[in-house]
Each structure stands twice: as C-alpha cells, then as structure tokens.
Amino acid sequence: MHDLAHYATFPHFFSDTLRFYRHTNVVCLNTLAGNTEQFIKRNFRVRVITNTVFPGAYEYDLALIENDRFLLSNVDLRRIQQLADTLNFEASQTKTVERNGIKLPSGLWEYREEIKRLPVFDRTPYHRATMHYFLWQLAKYYLLTDRPDIPGLPLSEAVRFYLREVKRPFRSNREVNEAYRRIDRETLGNIAARVLIVDVPPVSGYRMLPPFLQAREVMVNERFKLSDILPPEYFFGSRFDSENAYFEWMREFLSHCQHIQTWLLMVRDAAIRPGMVAMLESLKRRSRSFSHSIADDFTFSYLISHPE
Amino acid sequence: MFETFFNECYSKRNPNARLFHELLESTSRVVNLVEYKDTHHSDRVALNCLRLARKVGISDQYTLAQVYFAGLLHDIGEIGIPDNLIYKKGKLSEEEFQALTTHTAIGQQIASQVPVLSQAAQLILWHHEKWDGTGYPEGLTMDETPMLAQVVSLCDAFDNIRRGGLFSKPEDWDKELVRFAGIQFNPSLVRPLIDLTKEGLADDTERSPEDDEVLNAMERQRDVIEQLRENYVGIIVNFLLTLLEAKHKDSALHSKRVARLCHRMGQQMKLSEQELQALVIAGNLHDIGKVGIPNSILDKPGLLDDQEYREVQKHPQYASTILKPLSGFEEVNEAVLYHHERWDGCGYPEGLKGEDIPLLARILHLCDLADALIHLKPVPEHRATDKVRYVIEDGFGSYFDPDLSRFFEADASEPEDAGDSL
Ligand SMILES: [Fe+2]
Ligand SMILES: [Fe+2]
Ligand SMILES: [Fe+2]
Numbered sequence: 001m002h003d004l005a006h007y008a009t010f011p012h013f014f015s016d017t018l019r020f021y022r023h024t025n026v027v028c029l030n031t032l033a034g035n036t037e038q039f040i041k042r043n044f045r046v047r048v049i050t051n052t053v054f055p056g057a058y059e060y061d062l063a064l065i066e067n068d069r070f071l072l073s074n075v076d077l078r079r080i081q082q083l084a085d086t087l088n089f090e091a092s093q094t095k096t097v098e099r100n101g102i103k104l105p106s107g108l109w110e111y112r113e114e115i116k117r118l119p120v121f122d123r124t125p126y127h128r129a130t131m132h133y134f135l136w137q138l139a140k141y142y143l144l145t146d147r148p149d150i151p152g153l154p155l156s157e158a159v160r161f162y163l164r165e166v167k168r169p170f171r172s173n174r175e176v177n178e179a180y181r182r183i184d185r186e187t188l189g190n191i192a193a194r195v196l197i198v199d200v201p202p203v204s205g206y207r208m209l210p211p212f213l214q215a216r217e218v219m220v221n222e223r224f225k226l227s228d229i230l231p232p233e234y235f236f237g238s239r240f241d242s243e244n245a246y247f248e249w250m251r252e253f254l255s256h257c258q259h260i261q262t263w264l265l266m267v268r269d270a271a272i273r274p275g276m277v278a279m280l281e282s283l284k285r286r287s288r289s290f291s292h293s294i295a296d297d298f299t300f301s302y303l304i305s306h307p308e
Numbered sequence: 309m310f311e312t313f314f315n316e317c318y319s320k321r322n323p324n325a326r327l328f329h330e331l332l333e334s335t336s337r338v339v340n341l342v343e344y345k346d347t348h349h350s351d352r353v354a355l356n357c358l359r360l361a362r363k364v365g366i367s368d369q370y371t372l373a374q375v376y377f378a379g380l381l382h383d384i385g386e387i388g389i390p391d392n393l394i395y396k397k398g399k400l401s402e403e404e405f406q407a408l409t410t411h412t413a414i415g416q417q418i419a420s421q422v423p424v425l426s427q428a429a430q431l432i433l434w435h436h437e438k439w440d441g442t443g444y445p446e447g448l449t450m451d452e453t454p455m456l457a458q459v460v461s462l463c464d465a466f467d468n469i470r471r472g473g474l475f476s477k478p479e480d481w482d483k484e485l486v487r488f489a490g491i492q493f494n495p496s497l498v499r500p501l502i503d504l505t506k507e508g509l510a511d512d513t514e515r516s517p518e519d520d521e522v523l524n525a526m527e528r529q530r531d532v533i534e535q536l537r538e539n540y541v542g543i544i545v546n547f548l549l550t551l552l553e554a555k556h557k558d559s560a561l562h563s564k565r566v567a568r569l570c571h572r573m574g575q576q577m578k579l580s581e582q583e584l585q586a587l588v589i590a591g592n593l594h595d596i597g598k599v600g601i602p603n604s605i606l607d608k609p610g611l612l613d614d615q616e617y618r619e620v621q622k623h624p625q626y627a628s629t630i631l632k633p634l635s636g637f638e639e640v641n642e643a644v645l646y647h648h649e650r651w652d653g654c655g656y657p658e659g660l661k662g663e664d665i666p667l668l669a670r671i672l673h674l675c676d677l678a679d680a681l682i683h684l685k686p687v688p689e690h691r692a693t694d695k696v697r698y699v700i701e702d703g704f705g706s707y708f709d710p711d712l713s714r715f716f717e718a719d720a721s722e723p724e725d726a727g728d729s730l
Contacts, residue, residue: 008452034445
C-alpha cells in the first residue's frame with residue numbers, strides 16, 4: 001500500500017454529506033489529528049468534538065479546534081523573536097542532530113529548550129498548545145535541511161515568517177468546539193451528535209508515523225514512543241492480532257455511538273471493507289461505500305453508515 | 309444525448325475532426341475570456357506545468373495532458389467569485405477569505421464535467437495546498453498533496469511572482485522561489501523549475517512541438533477518443549452550462565428553459581431531428597458569452613448605462629468565439645451569434661434583416677425573449693400567459709419573424725425549476 005494511504009485524509013470529499021447538517025455536533029475520532037477537524041471547523045457551521053490519543057495531536061486540536069484566538073501578545077511575540085535572533089543559525093552551516101527519529105539543526109533543538117522556559121509557555125494549556133504548534137511549524141520547515149541545494153532560511157528569519165503565519169489557522173466557526181484525549185465511553189455515549197467521523201487504520205495499526213507527524217509529537221515530548229501511547233488492542237491505530245479481534249473491539253467501541261445517526265468511516269485498507277460492512281450490519285446499520293482515486297497507487301475510501 | 313446531431317455534424321460531415329483539440333481550443337478561449345484582468349496567466353501556467361512535470365521525470369503522455377489541463381483550468385472556479393474579492397487589495401476578512409477558497413472546489417466541479425479530464429479536475433482542487441500544511445481546501449501536508457498538484461501549485465505561484473512587478477529580474481524570481489521552498493513549495497521541485505527558467509523554457513505561451521506531441525497523443529489514445537465520441541456534444545453543453553451556472557445562476561436556468569421552449573417550438577414546426585437538436589443546443593448555449601461579462605453588470609438592478617449596455621451586447625460574439633473551434637457546431641454557432649438580431653434589422657451584432665437571419669436564430673430570439681418576459685424580475689403582478697402573449701404578439705413583424713407566430717404558444721404555467729433535463 002502507498003505510504004500515504006496510512007494517514008492522509010481528504011475531508012473535502014465529505015462536503016456533500018456534511019452540508020445537510022448545520023448547527024449540529026460532529027464527533028471526530030481521529031487518532032492522528034489534523035486536517036479533517038480543521039476542514040470541518042472552517043467550512044461548516046457545526047460544533048466539532050475531537051478525540052485523539054497522541055499528546056502532540058491533542059495539543060494541535062487544543063490550539064486549533066478548541067481554541068479560537070491566537071493568544072500570544074505582542075510582548076510574547078517580541079520575546080520569541082528575540083530568542084531566535086540570539087540563537088540564530090544559518091541553515092547551510094549548522095550541524096544537524098537526530099533525536100527520536102527527527103533530524104533537525106542543533107540550534108533548533110536549543111531554541112526549543114529555551115522556548116519551553118519562557119513564562120508564556122506555562123500560562124494556560126492553550127498558550128502551551130499554541131507554542132507547540134509554532135514549534136512544530138519550525139520543525140517541519142527544518143526537517144528538510146537534508147537538501148544541500150536549497151538550504152533554507154536562517155532561524156531568525158524562519159521565526160519571523162512563522163510568527164506572522166502561525167496566527168492564520170486560528171479561526172472561529174462561531175461554535176464552541178471541544179478536544180478530548182482518550183474520551184471515555186460514557187462521555188461519548190452522552191454527546192448529542194448527528195455525525196461521527198472515524199479514521200479506521202489498518203488492522204496492523206500504525207507502526208511508525210510519517211516524519212512530519214513524528215516531529216509534532218517529538219516537539220511536545222522528546223521521548224515520545226508510539227508503542228507507549230498505542231498499546232496493542234487499545235484504540236484506533238493500535239495493532240490487533242487478528243481481524244476478528246479488531247472488529248470485536250471496534251464493535252464494542254462503536255456500540256456507544258449508536259445514538260449518532262450518520263457515521264463516516266474512512267477505511268484505510270480495502271481488504272477489511274467487507275468485514276467492516278458486516279460488523280456494521282451486526283450493529284443494525286446499512287452502509288454505502290465511496291472511493292476516490294487520489295494518485296495512481298492510492299485510493300481514498302470511506303463508508304457512510306446509517307441505522308437500518 | 310444529441311446523437312443525431314453528432315452523427316450528422318461530426319461522423320458524416322467532419323469524420324476527421326480532432327475532438328480533443330477542439331475541446332482544448334474552446335476551453336482555452338473560455339479561460340482567456342474569463343481571465344479578463346490578466347493576459348494569458350493560465351496559458352503560461354499550463355505550459356510550465358507540462359514542462360516541469362516532464363522535467364521531474366513524468367513521461368506518460370496522458371498524465372502530462374492532465375497536468376496541462378489542470379494548469380489551464382486551475383482558476384476557472386474564480387468565475388463564481390465576485391471580482392471585487394479576487395482583486396481586492398489588502399487584507400481579506402475571514403468571510404471573504406472563505407469565499408475565495410471555494411474557487412478550488414468550484415473549479416473541480418466545472419472540470420469534472422468532462423470525463424477525460426477527471427484527473428485534471430482533482431489537481432485543480434488541490435492547487436492551493438501548501439507544503440507546510442497551511443493551504444486549502446484540505447490542509448494537506450508535504451507529500452499528502454499528490455505530486456502533480458504540487459506542480460500546478462508551484463507553477464501558479466511562480467507566474468504570480470513573475471508578474472508581481474516587484475521582482476523584475478529573473479534572479480529575484482529564483483530568490484523568491486527558494487525562500488518559499490519548504491514553506492509553500494516542495495523543495496525538490498524548486499530546483500527543476502529554476503533550471504527551466506535558466507533554459508528559457510518558463511515564459512512561453514506557445515507550445516513547442518514536444519508539447520504538442522503530448523496533446524496529439526491524446527487524440528490517438530483509444531479510450532480517450534471513445535469516451536469523447538460517446539457523448540461529445542452532451543459533454544460540451546454540460547461543461548459550458550456548469551460554467552455559466554457558476555458564473556451566474558439565473559442565466560444558466562434561463563438558458564435551460566429557453567432550450568425547452570425551443571424544443572417545443574421546433575417540434576411544432578416539424579424541424580428535422582438534426583435541426584431540432586441544433587436548436588436545443590443553441591438554446592442551452594445562447595448566453596454562454598455572458599461568462600465574459602462582469603457580474604456587476606449582469607446583476608445590476610436598474611437600467612444599464614450606455615457603456616454597460618455595449619458590454620452586454622458583446623455576449624453573442626463572445627459565445628461565438630467560444631464555439632468557433634468546434635467544427636460540428638456551425639449552425640449552432642450561427643444561431644447563437646445572431647440570437648439578438650431583429651426581423652426589422654434593428655438588432656445586433658450585425659443588424660441582419662428578415663430572412664438573412666438564420667431560421668434557428670429567429671426561433672431562438674423569440675424563445676429567449678418569451679422566457680425573459682415570463683421570468684422578468686421583479687415578477688410582474690400579472691405574470692400570466694395572456695400578458696406575455698400580448699407583448700410578444702405585438703413584436704411579430706418588428707422583433708420577430710411573423711411566420712413564427714403560428715407556432716408560438718406562450719406557456720407561463722411551466723414550473724420555475726422544471727429540472728435539469730437537457
Ligand atoms: Fe487559484
Ligand atoms: Fe442573449
Ligand atoms: Fe438569453
């Protein structure tokens with residue numbers, strides 16, 4: 001399977017379905033967190049409730065889904081810029097250091113340490129989430145320093161650019177959104193929502209994250225380990241020993257969402273689609289399947305499921 | 309759909325018509341008409357896309373043709389966005405920005421009306437995704453955006469840099485590209501594009517023989533041609549109507565109703581099947597030239613001043629420009645071009661008189677006005693068949709061919725949204 005097929009999501013294809021639902025709640029169970037929630041928040045007048053298990057993913061949701069405003073003051077921004085000016089490096093000359101699978105200029109690791117010492121970092125969870133989001137943007141940018149022909153900007157310039165840029169994704173959809181990390185089944189059962197969106201990874205789970213998502217987690221916790229967060233048979237994205245175990249777990253989990261009318265299930269692995277449909281039937285749901293070819297070797301597929 | 313028409317006007321009369329090229333030429337004229345502010349931005353982007361894709365190792369002609377079309381049509385969705393937004397100077401509000409972002413999905417919708425361009429349509433959807441994940445509509449990060457869409461996005465941005473005015477020297481273009489590598493663009497595409505500019509291959513609007521070969525290959529590819537032959541006319545009518553609908557919904561609805569009126573009248577007159585189909589096609593496309601006229605004029609509530617009026621009067625010629633490359637559409641094109649000519653010679657664009665006006669154009673003129681009267685806005689109090697009949701009847705001999713009066717029945721009872729039957 002194409003690498004991307006494990007994690008890339010194309011929420012645009014849900015638009016037709018979601019257009020019917022205005023001023024309702026949409027629950028997103030998306031282990032990796034990312035563009036789906038953002039897309040829904042931006043484009044539809046709905047309240048988005050997300051759940052994820054990764055700390056970095058959760059901070060992302062906290063910053064961009066639950067929070068509406070860019071919280072850093074001008075004083076904060078100046079402080080962050082000053083720090084970058086002090087620790088400035090030329091991307092072409094600095095040496096890179098690899099930590100936890102992420103190779104970045106050593107100066108950026110240092111910058112990250114210093115940022116985490118700023119008082120603003122601990123002001124509220126939202127400030128922290130915002131700072132992590134900002135660090136992640138920088139990390140993504142320098143992840144690419146491997147290409148000698150295009151070395152990239154010096155730190156102080158990259159920071160100047162992203163301090164301006166990082167405000168833009170903070171936006172309101174005029175609804176109060178919520179981000180959860182490891183939502184419990186009872187809470188889930190009590191959320192009055194009309195739409196449930198689930199990212200259904202392959203049975204074997206996530207074995208590693210793509211570099212840009214790994215970078216997000218590492219920015220939050222340098223010693224992050226995928227297996228700590230996703231032990232076997234624990235959540236979407238965990239490794240399951242058999243398809244049976246997988247579906248059994250999912251069936252139990254989803255049975256707490258029966259009150260939610262429409263389910264959109266992104267099915268990452270075509271081989272398990274029949275099993276999914278059967279499992280949904282056992283929950284007395286009828287499903288239709290949709291596929292969109294993205295590239296030659298990659299099709300984005302999902303099921304839309306309704307009570308019979 | 310329109311099989312008789314296709315058989316007569318293509319299979320018999322123009323058996324060697326190059327269907328793909330006709331479509332391409334017509335599309336390219338639409339793009340240049342819609343793009344009234346700048347000149348040939350899309351043409352340049354299309355060529356750059358093709359050449360950059362080739363440079364980074366894509367050799368499949370079909371794929372290259374898709375990239376070319378994606379470049380050509382990348383901003384076609386802007387047709388649905390008010391011009392004051394597209395060219396607004398300064399910061400956009402949140403709502404304005406949201407409105408602007410819809411042009412990617414609208415463009416995809418329009419392009420996907422043509423089955424052989426389905427891949428291009430997807431690329432259009434993603435031409436504003438950025439490498440760092442902050443683009444729209446999906447917010448894809450790095451390689452999540454399909455590579456070919458990255459090509460389109462880079463070539464689009466590059467052309468904007470070049471014509472920005474601030475960066476007049478090629479060295480400055482390069483600097484700008486390098487600066488946004490890793491932010492907006494895939495860094496591994498930037499160097500090949502810079503190389504293209506160095507080779508002098510990045511500011512053409514004319515295709516080289518090598519470029520042409522890509523499009524010629526489409527003409528030879530059997531499944532492409534089969535797909536086109538299956539419903540060529542229907543595809544074109546659909547494509548252009550979707551375009552008009554995105555531009556100005558009322559005009560598209562009006563066109564569909566006029567087509568139905570034409571159909572009924574043509575049947576009354578016992579036109580041949582081929583003529584009847586040509587008439588219906590002309591009915592559907594008669595106002596397609598309005599894609600070149602600003603919405604501020606199309607939607608103006610009061611009277612138009614002279615200049616605006618002159619602008620509106622260009623729409624038959626615009627339409628004719630679009631239809632010209634379609635070799636089988638000669639009668640259709642004539643009917644459309646002359647649908648504002650009057651029996652007494654006081655119409656436009658040429659002031660043709662009496663029977664000099666092609667018959668189909670005369671019928672079309674009548675149906676066009678009848679529908680405009682029935683659906684006049686604001687809705688008149690007595691929007692009754694009688695009244696329309698009265699007004700129209702007054703016009704036979706001056707506006708309309710008096711012979712047509714026998715066949716005309718003003719039927720206002722037709723439901724407002726009588727479906728999308730073409
Ligand atoms: Fe665009
Ligand atoms: Fe007209
Ligand atoms: Fe008209």
